[in-house]
Structures are given as structure tokens and as C-alpha cells.
Amino acid sequence: AQEDLLLAAAYVYDAQYNRNIPFETSPQAVRLYYLYNHWTMQAATYFFIFVDLFLAVFEDPAVYPLPFLATSLVEVLCLLVFFSRLVHFAKVTPRNVFWKDTKNICIMIAILVTLIDLIIYGALKISNINSIRWSRFLRPIFLINFAESRQIRRVFRSIRNTLPEITYVFLLFMFSVLMFSLMALKLFGDRNLRTVEGSPYFTNYLEIVFDLYVLVTTANSPDVMMPAFDFSWWYSLFFITYVVINTYLFMSVFLAVVYNNYRKHLKNEIRKLAYMKRHKMIEAFNILKVKEGTEYVVQEAQWKELVKLVAPDISTSHRELLLRVSDEEQKGYVDKKSFVRLADLLNIQVIAMRIQTHPLEHWIPHVYNSAVSLFIRSMVQHKGFVWTYDVIILINAVFIALDEENPLISYAEWVFLSLYILEILLKVYTYEPRAFFAKTQFWNWFDTSIIIAALIATILNTSLKSASQYNSQQVLDIVFILRVLRLIRIVDSIQRFRVIMNTLINIVPTMLTFGGLALVVYYMFAIIGMELFQGKIQFFPRNSTAHHALECGNPALKDSLFARAKYCKNNFNDITSSFVVLMELTVVNQWHDILSAAKLYFIAFHIVVVIMIINILIAFILEAFFVEY
Amino acid sequence: AQEDLLLAAAYVYDAQYNRNIPFETSPQAVRLYYLYNHWTMQAATYFFIFVDLFLAVFEDPAVYPLPFLATSLVEVLCLLVFFSRLVHFAKVTPRNVFWKDTKNICIMIAILVTLIDLIIYGALKISNINSIRWSRFLRPIFLINFAESRQIRRVFRSIRNTLPEITYVFLLFMFSVLMFSLMALKLFGDRNLRTVEGSPYFTNYLEIVFDLYVLVTTANSPDVMMPAFDFSWWYSLFFITYVVINTYLFMSVFLAVVYNNYRKHLKNEIRKLAYMKRHKMIEAFNILKVKEGTEYVVQEAQWKELVKLVAPDISTSHRELLLRVSDEEQKGYVDKKSFVRLADLLNIQVIAMRIQTHPLEHWIPHVYNSAVSLFIRSMVQHKGFVWTYDVIILINAVFIALDEENPLISYAEWVFLSLYILEILLKVYTYEPRAFFAKTQFWNWFDTSIIIAALIATILNTSLKSASQYNSQQVLDIVFILRVLRLIRIVDSIQRFRVIMNTLINIVPTMLTFGGLALVVYYMFAIIGMELFQGKIQFFPRNSTAHHALECGNPALKDSLFARAKYCKNNFNDITSSFVVLMELTVVNQWHDILSAAKLYFIAFHIVVVIMIINILIAFILEAFFVEY
Ligand code: NA
Incomplete structure (x- = not known):
């Protein structure tokens, strides 16, 4: 009977958390299934997934270089963990289901491929031949395919379903770009016009296509238009028509297709989940x-x-x-x-809303209910208390903006900090502490943690300064950030802002799924970008006298817009730089300058990230906002 | 009885076209109402509205200068027309309704104000004092408020309704920008960092706010980040967080608010229209x-x-x-x-789908049904016919891209033109001409008109060339554009593309309303921009030796990014340039360079056009796409 109960509980648990893993019903398998789902096992899996992803920081080209032996040992350890997790899963799930599931096949292939790559790379390294760790871009596969990442997989499924429709719109869009490019070639090609840099303007068809593709992202506006516009203002109509059709119309159609599909897909998923949930509950019922x-x-x-x-x-x-x-x-x-x-x-979260008496009233009722105490408590509950602190926050904002070096200002910081601590103490004195720090009281938690962190950081900073005359920049930065974050509180005083803020806070879980998706795509592009472009561009500190320091260490970049704008640090020399560059490519500004040598990498990134991923983000936010607001 | 019929017909007509003008029911008023709604009267009103708007082309600062006397006489004529239209309306509608309607009051005030402005300006001109025609930005009021522009007014109502919600989100957004600016000031202000141009980096709070506001539009990315990023890659996190929150999150929330409101408003409007329609039909019924x-x-x-x-x-x-x-x-x-x-x-459009016999079959049945004729007709109906012409179009595309100067290429153009004409003739021979040129056959119309226009333009171009050795650039440009447009046909051969194209074509009416809205806002900003900034920046042709030619005629612009990028033609010196500049500001790229002196004008434009208007456009397209696709 205990075994029946365990099995039924497994079904109920799966129903409760919308988990869809078919498992064997033998008592041993059920016990293994419980172990498989235990939070420590899941946390360990995630930990090793992130360790594996994080290895890129230490591998060549590294932010913090570690010997190959160290990173490869850690990687093998990760692979072992993944493999044992997979074996565990194979013990839990029926054999035929296991082998039919592409997730498992993907993981196995990824493990195998990574091992082969490691061995080849290691062997070559021993023979002093430098090669490429080409399998690294597969690492996000572990993040996608382990059973815990259901949400991310759902988004990927949604993308796959959108793909056919998006492809047709994209082909039409590319057709439009090609047509406009042909027109541009005929209209401007024979005019002997020159760009700002003095090169011929719109004479090569493929270059026109690229320039106009970049114009869709508006990144080279108005530069791409200026020579034609200077020649005759009529030609601005060509570019305006182009932008209206390709930037505004087509980009909105992409959003419409993605959003439409997202909504449709979401509806199907919810229907399927409801069906599965009911099915599992009936299974549990039938057992008991x-x-x-x-x-x-x-x-x-x-x-x-x-x-x-x-x-x-x-x-x-x-x-x-x-x-x-x-x-x-x-x-x-x-x-x-x-x-x-x-x-x-x-x-359903059941909140025990018992009106509890304050612990102090329990311990020292005489003091807590004395006239002074009652006055303090009524004062804290008064609206004026909130207003007073709003004014204090505003004054604080002014003080933050003033010069730090002035001793009066730095003294004032202590006053403000004391005032905020006093506020929290007064509130905890007045309101029941367990109610004040309930899970739902986001703003109380926020305030208190910011103030305590600021207190610790400020004390740390002051003692560092007085003890060793050493002003730790990191600590100081944190102090500054915490100080400014404190001001956010003022938003909470205004009802309408609170509503919007709550909507935004409720979007956070959806945003986390999106963050996972973005991590996968960014990581893959970052690794590929690193392998392709590492070392091509170097960063030199200001006033460096190194050879080619002004050309980012690359003579080919002499007099380029890239070097002139001092973009040298926008390179693929390590994983953090790569992520920053990809972020810059995401906002599509100056991207044609940032990566002028790698047009294809670029267009691929634009299609995947800006057309697909960003539109999914907007669809996420739109839908979440419609539901919440 | 005839009068009753006329009155009832007026009600039915209003119901059919969703017109909501309360009119007097006396026979004379009804007759005047018919006249008021006659298409010639409406067309005349629109004509004079556009003449009035178009005057900006000829007024100082003019594209094509005309004497003040001429433009002012035309303007007075326009005002007279508007006034008489208003008087006509006053005769039709009940007196108390007329005076309660803000539309009419707006028009009257606009007429009055314009007259006063004209008189003052004229009087000053006679005394040789130059002043400003400040009332000109009111001109779009006539476009908005005349009864025919219902759709545009509806959008403006929708904007007005969205305003409170948008305002709160905007304030929260500005709060976020101000917070981040404060953080930036504390983090980077004391670091002695320098921008590319060598000026101090992030030391002035107001400048930081502006720079970060511009970063929301991504226009100064990554430049604004580079000094901090060069200093330490950790600081890129600050900017990435900023962009995620303010560009992606807040801008999507703006879209969500606008779109949500648009949908809500649309639903209400449709409900109201349905009620009014029913009400009018019942009025008509009660009469008869x-x-x-x-x-x-x-x-x-x-x-x-x-x-x-x-x-x-x-x-x-x-x-x-x-x-x-x-x-x-x-x-x-x-x-x-x-x-x-x-x-x-x-x-409801009733399409008479009688299978009509071809006129040729009627006139010369022997020839039309002969073996040769039947063969031709079956050939044209064969799928291979379409494919053949698709191949011809592709070959044509290659020929268009090739060099025009080659006589063989220019001869080929005649071959292609003949082939296309042959195709149309064959189709008209095979299919019933009235069915072929039915209203719904968009592509047939498109093809035929493009080909005929291309034929005329090519003949014109060739005869001009052979007669006078004169190669008219305008005609040649038109020939080129028509030649490329011809290629669009290939899209029609593929079913999936045709579906998307039809969706896009069906969006056109909505886009026209949006075009009206955009015209109103752009016109107002253009006029204000012209009055504020005219003459500040001058354009000189390449190789000009004029004084300050390199600094756009403005010594203050020496060594500025604006002058270096050769943006001199981006000025407010006439209405067409102003429109082009506003278009460039709409796509928010390099806008901080284009208008660095006029930050407030700018932010105002960004809030109105990019945050409001463009989001309405996207909402339009999303909604239209969801309905159509
Ligand atoms: Na941009």
C-alpha cells in the first residue's frame, strides 16, 4: 500500500508541476524517479550545466587563463555528471520511450562529440599543434535538453512552428530588398557619386544589397542616403519608401507573425497541459x-x-x-x-491571515501600550510618515548628486542611512514583523535588504579607508549603486506607479525563460564568433605606444570608421567581450562598422536574434502585459 | 412623398457609410445636406486643404519661392473655401449642435488666427520688417476637423484616450532614466574618462540624462559605452542592464499600452457605429x-x-x-x-459571375475557334506559360543589372518589352477581357499599367535621345523604376507569397489613415522646426569653395561629427528638407548628431512620433494582420 501511495503521489506531483515524464511503475523505478526529481539532483544538474558553460571564461581565448588540463578535467567531470543523469533517467523511463526521445539522443551525441573534440584537441596540443575547440558551441544543448528546462524547450518548439511562416515573409522581404537594390543600382550607379569616405557610391550590386539590408535596421541612416540626397532631394523619396516598406511594414509583419504564432502555440500548450494534468490525476485515482x-x-x-x-x-x-x-x-x-x-x-497559495499580536505586546504589554508607544505607533501609521520619508528620499537624491569629496556630504550619507534604518525599525515596531516580512511584501524586503547591504558596504568602505587609506573602487561602486537603488522606493508611494511596477515584477518569471533562451543563442554565437575572429582586433589602453595601437593592432583598420570611433575593445578575444559585442549587434547600431569584415555572421545574427528572438521577447511582454494589466 | 423619400434616403446613405452628421429635416436642409455630401464638394474641400498645406513649398523659406502676394492670395482663397464650407455645414446642422461641436470652433479659430497672422505679417512686410508666419503649423487642423476626415479624428481620439496611461508609464520610464543617470554620474563622474572627441565623460548630470535618453533609442550605441567599457568590462553590465530595461522592456510596455488601448477603443467605436447605423435605419423606416x-x-x-x-x-x-x-x-x-x-x-459587393463568351467568339467565331486559335488558347492556359514567363522575368532581372551602355543590352530591353506586351495580348485573347480587367484582378491591372507606362517612357526616352541627343534623367529614372517594378510579378506566381502580398495590400486603407495622421504631425513639427532652425545650417555642393563650406556655413560646427559626416543637407531650410530630417529623426539613428543643438525639440519629437505614432502604426499593422492573415 505504501508503494501504491508513492506511485500515486508521483502522479499527483507531476500533475501539480506540469511535468510530463513517462516513468516505469515498478516500486524500484518509482523510488528512483523520486530521487531523479529531488531538488538537490536538479540543482546539481543545473550547477554543472552552468559550470560547463562558464568554462569558456577560462579556456583559450580566456578572460582568466587556466591550463588546458584543468579546464578539460572539469569538462570531463561535467560530461560524467550529464551522462550519469542520463543513465538515471534511462532507469526511470521505459526503454522504448527513452530511445525515441530526441532530447536524450541530443545529449548523448553532444557528450560523445565533446569527448572526441577534447581528445583530438588534447592530442594535438601535446604535439604542439594549435587547433580549435569546435564542439564548444554545443554546450547550450545541455541547458536546453535536460528535463528541467521545459519552458525554454517550449519556446524553441514555438520558434520551430513559426519558422515556415517566418521563412515565407523573410523571402518576400529579401525579394523586396533585392528589388530596391536593383533600382538603386540603376538610379545611382552611373552618377559618379562618392560616399563620405570617398569610395564610389552604389556601384556594386552585392554591396548595395548589404547597405540596404543594414538600412532596414536603420543603423546606417542617414549616411547611406546622404550622397543621393545631396545630389537631388527627390532621391530621398527612394529611401523613405524603402524604410517605410522594409523597416516599418516588414518588421511589423515579422512581429505580427511571431506574436500570432506565439499566442496560437500558447493556447495549444495550455490545452495539452490541462489534458495531461487530468490524465495523471486519473492515474493516481485509479491506484488508490x-x-x-x-x-x-x-x-x-x-x-x-x-x-x-x-x-x-x-x-x-x-x-x-x-x-x-x-x-x-x-x-x-x-x-x-x-x-x-x-x-x-x-x-493555490493559502495565506494565513490571522491578525497576530505584536511579539512586543506579548512580552512587554505595559511598555508597548504606553502613551508614548501608542503615539509612535499612530505616527508611523499616519500618511504623513510616508510623505516625510518621500521628502527625505528627494533630498537624499540631491545629496547623492553632489560632490562626494565634500566632508559635509559624506557625513550626510550617515544621517540618511540612520534615517532609513530608523524607518525600518519603527515599522517593525509598529507592524507585526511576520506580516511585515511576508513573502508577498516585495517592497519591504527590497527596502530592508538594500538598506542593510548599504550599511554593510558603507561600514566596509569607511573602515577600509581609515585603516589602510585604500579606497576600494569595487566596494565604493556597490555603495553608489545601492544608494541610488534606495531611491526607487519613492515609486511605491504613488498608486498608479505601483500598479505598473507590479505588472513589471510579475513579468519577471517569463523574462527568466527568455533569459535562458537568449543565453543559449548568445552563447552559440559568442563561441562561433570567438573561433572565427579572435585576435583580429586588439585593445590597447589610451596613450599606448604599441605598434598599430591606433588601428586596434590591425593595419587593415587604418583610417577605418571602426578605429576612428575607438571601438577596439569591441572584439571577440574572450567570452565576455563577445557577449558585449553581441549585445551591441542586438541593438543594431553601428553594427556595420563593428563587424564590417563579417557580413554573413552578422546577417545570420540579425535574422536569428533581432527578427526572431527580440520579436519573441516583445510578444512575451505584450501577452504578459495584456494578462496582467 | 418625394421629400420623405429624400430624407429617408439621406438616413440610409449615412447608415451605409457610417456618417454621423445630425442634420435638419426640413426639405430645404435635406437638399443642402445632399449638396454638402456630394463628392465634388468633398473633393473640392480636400483639394483646397492640400493646396493650403502645399503653400509651405512656396512660402519663405521656400523650395520654389513665390512672392508673398501670390501665396497670401491663395491662402485667403483657401480660407474663404473653408469658411463657406463651414457656413454650408451650419445651414445643414441644427444650430445648437453646430455651436457645441469643437470641430467647428477649431476651424473658425484657425481661420481667424490665420487671417490675423496674415495681416500682421503683410503689414510688417510692407514696413520691411521680417517676422514669422507663426500660424502656419495650425494648417493641419483643417485636415483633421473637416467632416470627411473621420478616420484621422478617430485615431486622435484614440491617442487622447491612451494619454493618461502612457503618461504614467512615461513618468516611470523617465524616473528610471534619471536613476540610471544618477548611478552613471556616481560611477563614472570621478574617473577622468574622456569621450572619443576628448571631452569629459559623464561629468554633467543633465548631459548624462540626455545621453542615456538617446541610448534608449540605441542611436549612440556603442559610443556612449566605450569609455567606461575600455576602463573595465564590468561597466558594460551597467549599459546592458540599462538597454534591457529601458529600450526593450519599457519600449515594449509602451507598445503594449498603445496596442491595448487601440483594441479597446476600436471595439467601442465599432459598437457605437453599429448602434448609430441601426438608429438611422429605424429613422428612415419610421418616415416611410x-x-x-x-x-x-x-x-x-x-x-x-x-x-x-x-x-x-x-x-x-x-x-x-x-x-x-x-x-x-x-x-x-x-x-x-x-x-x-x-x-x-x-x-455587399455582388460580383456578376456570368460566364461571358469572349467578344471575339461573338464576332469571328470561325477564326477564334480554329485549330490554331484553340492551340494558342490552351497554350496560354497551360501552367508552362506562367513558368516560361517567370524564367523570362529572371533573365530580365539579370539584364537590368548589366551595363546600360552596351547596345546589345539596350536592344534586349525592347525584346523583353515586346515579350511582356505579347503576354498581355495573349491573355486578353484567351480570357474574357471584362473578367481579366475586373476590379478584383489587382495583378492584371498592375502588370498592364506598368508595361504600358514602361512602353511610353521607353519610347519617349528613345525619341528624346535620337532627336536631340538629350538624355532626360527624369524619364530615364522612371524607365528604370518601371523596369524593376515589372519584376514584382514573379511574386504572384507563388501561392504563399500571394497570400502575404494580399494581406499587405489589404492593409493599405488602414495605412492611408495612418498616412494622414503622420502628415498632420510631421507638418506641424516641420513648420515649427523651420521657424526655429532655418538658415542655421547651409548645404554647399561638393568641391564648393564658399566660406565655411566644410562646416555647413556655420563656424560653430567646425570639427563636429555633423560636419564630418557631411550631414549639411539635413537642415530645416525648406519644407522638403524638414520632412526628410523628420524622417531621419523617426528612425532614430544619429539623431543626436543631426540635431545636437535642439535637444528639447528632439525629445518632444521622439515622444510624439516614436513612442506614440510609430506604436500606433505597429498596432494598426498587428491588428490588420491578425484579422487578415
Ligand atoms: Na539605430
């Missing part, structure tokens, strides 16, 4: 059911045991409440219909 | 109703007279069809329920 009169039911005792297993940390009163809802007529058993609802019931 | 047994009805004869009045150009068979639908049981009268539906019935 007994016949009671004409219908099958689950006995109250069994039901309670099940709930204890599924949700061990809920209170007895909460469990009784759930039973009341599930067995409304108190018949001593739960019928099928009520049982199926259990997964949803468990997901 | 007679008692038939227990219910009120409209007699068949009356009904037919009414339809003849409302839709004079529909065929008798079409009218009979409408009667059949409205009087299904052929009782000789139309009841209230059926009568109310008439407005919608009239809007």
Missing part, C-alpha cells in the same frame, strides 16, 4: 480507488497520507481545509471529480 | 412606414424608389436580388427587421 456503494472513491485516510507525501510542508489546518473542499459533504471519502482537482488545489 | 395588418412595413414600391435614390448605379437585377432577400416571402412589403438590414446589404 476503492468501491464505495456504486462509485469508486478514495478513502479519507488514504487521501491524507497522499497529501502528506505530496506536500509534506503544509500545515495540518491547511490540509484539513483541502479535505473540506474535496469532501464537502463530509462523507469520509473523496470522489473522482474532487480528487482530480487536488493538483490545482495544491497550487 | 405604413400600417399593414398589425405591423408597420414599407411598401415594395416605396422601397424600390428608396434604393434607386440611395444606390443609383446598381443594376436592376441586383436591386431585384436585394428585394428578394428583404422580402423573402414575397408579401409585397418589407418589414422593419429586414429594412434595417438594408444598409449592410448595400455594402
